[in-house]
Amino acid sequence: MATMDDQAEVLVVGAGPVGLCAAYNLTRHGVRVRLVDRATGPATTSRALATHARSLEVYDQMGVLEALLAAGRKVEHFSVHQGGRCLVRFDTDYSRLPTRFPFTLMIDQAITERVLREALAGLGVPIEWEVALESFTQDDTGVRTTLRHADGRTETVETGWLVGCDGGKSTVRKLLGLPLIGDSTETWLIADAVVDTDLPGDSIHLLHAGTGSVMLVPFPEPGKFRLLDTVDTDHADLADEVARRFAGKISRVLGKPVEVSTPSWVSVFTIQQRMVPSMRVDRVLVAGDAAHVHSPASGQGMNTGIQDAYNLAWKLAMVVRGTAGPGLLDSYGAERVPIGKALLGSTRKATLLVALQNRAMALGLPVGTAVLRGLAPLKRFVERRIMGAMSGLALTYRDTPLRVDGRPVGRVPVGTRISVVDATGAAAPGWQALLAELREPRWRLLVVPREGDATPAAIARAHPDLAVRTVTVDGATPAPGGPLPLADPDGRLRAALGLAPGDWQLVRPDGYLAATGSGLTGAEFDQLLSSLLCRPAGVDRPSDETALENA
Ligand SMILES: Cc1cc2nc3c(=O)[nH]c(=O)nc-3n(C[C@H](O)[C@H](O)[C@H](O)COP(=O)(O)OP(=O)(O)OC[C@H]3O[C@@H](n4cnc5c(N)ncnc54)[C@H](O)[C@@H]3O)c2cc1C
Numbered sequence: 001m002a003t004m005d006d007q008a009e010v011l012v013v014g015a016g017p018v019g020l021c022a023a024y025n026l027t028r029h030g031v032r033v034r035l036v037d038r039a040t041g042p043a044t045t046s047r048a049l050a051t052h053a054r055s056l057e058v059y060d061q062m063g064v065l066e067a068l069l070a071a072g073r074k075v076e077h078f079s080v081h082q083g084g085r086c087l088v089r090f091d092t093d094y095s096r097l098p099t100r101f102p103f104t105l106m107i108d109q110a111i112t113e114r115v116l117r118e119a120l121a122g123l124g125v126p127i128e129w130e131v132a133l134e135s136f137t138q139d140d141t142g143v144r145t146t147l148r149h150a151d152g153r154t155e156t157v158e159t160g161w162l163v164g165c166d167g168g169k170s171t172v173r174k175l176l177g178l179p180l181i182g183d184s185t186e187t188w189l190i191a192d193a194v195v196d197t198d199l200p201g202d203s204i205h206l207l208h209a210g211t212g213s214v215m216l217v218p219f220p221e222p223g224k225f226r227l228l229d230t231v232d233t234d235h236a237d238l239a240d241e242v243a244r245r246f247a248g249k250i251s252r253v254l255g256k257p258v259e260v261s262t263p264s265w266v267s268v269f270t271i272q273q274r275m276v277p278s279m280r281v282d283r284v285l286v287a288g289d290a291a292h293v294h295s296p297a298s299g300q301g302m303n304t305g306i307q308d309a310y311n312l313a314w315k316l317a318m319v320v321r322g323t324a325g326p327g328l329l330d331s332y333g334a335e336r337v338p339i340g341k342a343l344l345g346s347t348r349k350a351t352l353l354v355a356l357q358n359r360a361m362a363l364g365l366p367v368g369t370a371v372l373r374g375l376a377p378l379k380r381f382v383e384r385r386i387m388g389a390m391s392g393l394a395l396t397y398r399d400t401p402l403r404v405d406g407r408p409v410g411r412v413p414v415g416t417r418i419s420v421v422d423a424t425g426a427a428a429p430g431w432q433a434l435l436a437e438l439r440e441p442r443w444r445l446l447v448v449p450r451e452g453d454a455t456p457a458a459i460a461r462a463h464p465d466l467a468v469r470t471v472t473v474d475g476a477t478p479a480p481g482g483p484l485p486l487a488d489p490d491g492r493l494r495a496a497l498g499l500a501p502g503d504w505q506l507v508r509p510d511g512y513l514a515a516t517g518s519g520l521t522g523a524e525f526d527q528l529l530s531s532l533l534c535r536p537a538g539v540d541r542p543s544d545e546t547a548l549e550n551a
Contacts, residue, residue: 008034010026012026012033012035017302018305021309021313025313025317028441035128039129040150042110043113050106050299052392054395056101058306071111072106073105076104081205083253098422100422104390108220136162161283162284178281181274182293184271188268190267191243191266192264192265193263195216195260208253213230216250243261279336288309294343304392307339315329393417406517407518412498419511433475433488443506447520448501448502456468457479469483471494504520
């Protein structure tokens with residue numbers, strides 16, 4: 001029997017990392033969410049290990065970072081071994097992409113999911129296990145979803161929106177008729193085991209073993225590694241045989257005996273490189289593996305999915321609240337589909353590099369790495385390229401429809417994340433204040449006020465949902481209804497952002513710059529919000545089509 005669900009505004013399907021992230025962030029933005037998963041409980045098998053810098057910045061904004069950092073291991077190197085020696089050790093170079101997290105955090109996906117589940121529970125949102133989405137229909141008014149419970153009972157839920165975070169075999173994606181375009185490439189064997197070796201635990205190790213290679217990715221637990229074999233995939237059901245084979249290969253490449261314990265998990269998987277051409281059909285959206293599947297070679301799948309969910313949550317929340325029209329949601333796919341496409345290219349290259357099955361490439365390895373060792377600038381260039389592609393920091397929304405090209409001011413271009421600061425710089429009081437501001441789920445306008453300029457106060461009064469932050473020297477107490485001061489006593493925040501008196505930056509809830517300029521009037525600001533498909537207080541929402549044309 002159909003029941004009208006007058007509680008949930010959004011149904012999120014799938015309580016993997018992406019569904020958890022979507023549900024948590026929607027809830028933080030004030031949306032009533034229902035989260036269902038057909039599994040009997042949380043996944044126990046390990047998959048994602050690598051969490052990259054941009055995801056860590058996002059976790060900081062979400063308020064879940066500390067628990068994750070405490071449970072993970074920092075990895076800062078990538079070492080290539082052949083013929084009994086380490087040919088090259090790449091370091092990480094974030095000099096062009098400053099971040100407070102210049103490393104990859106190795107943390108078991110099961111722990112990441114646990115931290116996200118706890119955060120969600122803290123907001124009072126339960127996860128409904130053993131509840132599977134079977135089908136749905138949608139029209140202008142909402143989505144009617146049929147759910148099947150563990151006892152066989154079916155339930156029809158009515159919500160305004162449906163978000164499919166139901167993984168690579170997504171039922172939501174299939175029911176939408178969205179094709180997953182791409183191909184399957186290599187088949188690899190994977191095993192998690194303790195390796196008796198003196199290889200440093202702060203590096204990933206690529207061992208070239210004649211044909212193909214073996215990769216060792218450290219877990220947080222001392223001595224435990226994820227082992228990947230890019231060639232021999234048979235006998236995956238015989239864990240001891242898999243351990244023996246890995247021990248033999250690793251010993252041969254390192255030139256000394258190495259023991260491998262019986263793996264706690266062995267799996268064979270075929271690498272899929274596929275994605276959907278669009279992430280939204282009217283009131284139904286897809287995120288994470290439901291929208292794109294990548295090679296695990298550079299650890300991108302979960303990282304990308306988390307950022308999909310983070311991108312989507314604030315937009316969907318605005319649409320649900322009526323402070324933006326549904327057209328805002330088109331920017332979700334417009335921003336995330338190109339990122340998925342770019343990743344298919346970079347993860348394909350990473351897969352080829354890890355597999356090293358090309359004989360010429362393998363033969364050239366000692367020479368190529370010797371050149372890199374001898375030419376420090378070239379090595380640093382490669383290190384920067386690797387980190388740029390893997391860390392997620394170089395990804396921008398510069399081509400988004402959600403940008404307004406006013407007068408460019410400051411050092412951070414529109415479409416780029418604003419938290420461009422390393423750990424040392426972040427100690428400045430101004431940065432501390434801005435980073436704290438970024439943890440709040442809201443839009444904010446940063447203004448360096450001019451002497452006697454009343455505009456920031458007028459905008460703050462006219463837009464109570466918007467945090468207008470005046471970047472000031474003294475951080476004076478705000479007047480009632482006036483802008484919130486963001487104290488920058490030593491001026492290091494203004495200097496790092498390159499802001500002069502009168503300059504302003506409009507920062508999206510996800511921390512990316514939407515617009516910048518200098519000197520702003522209240523009317524210009526209203527026009528700006530309209531162009532960004534957001535409805536300023538007291539002004540009718542523009543039709544989505546008109547607003548998109550204007551954007
Ligand atoms: C070996 C391996 C190593 C990897 N390493 C990394 C790495 O280092 N870094 C990285 O970023 N990524 C990595 N990945 C990828 C990462 O694991 C995935 O990208 C991630 O799990 C995707 O999360 P998700 O929430 O989109 O989907 P999933 O984790 O697949 O979760 C989907 C959820 O939806 C539920 N569900 C499915 N259908 C329904 C339905 N009809 N109704 C209700 N619920 C449903 C499922 O039960 C499941 O809980 C790796 C993957 C593999 C296989």
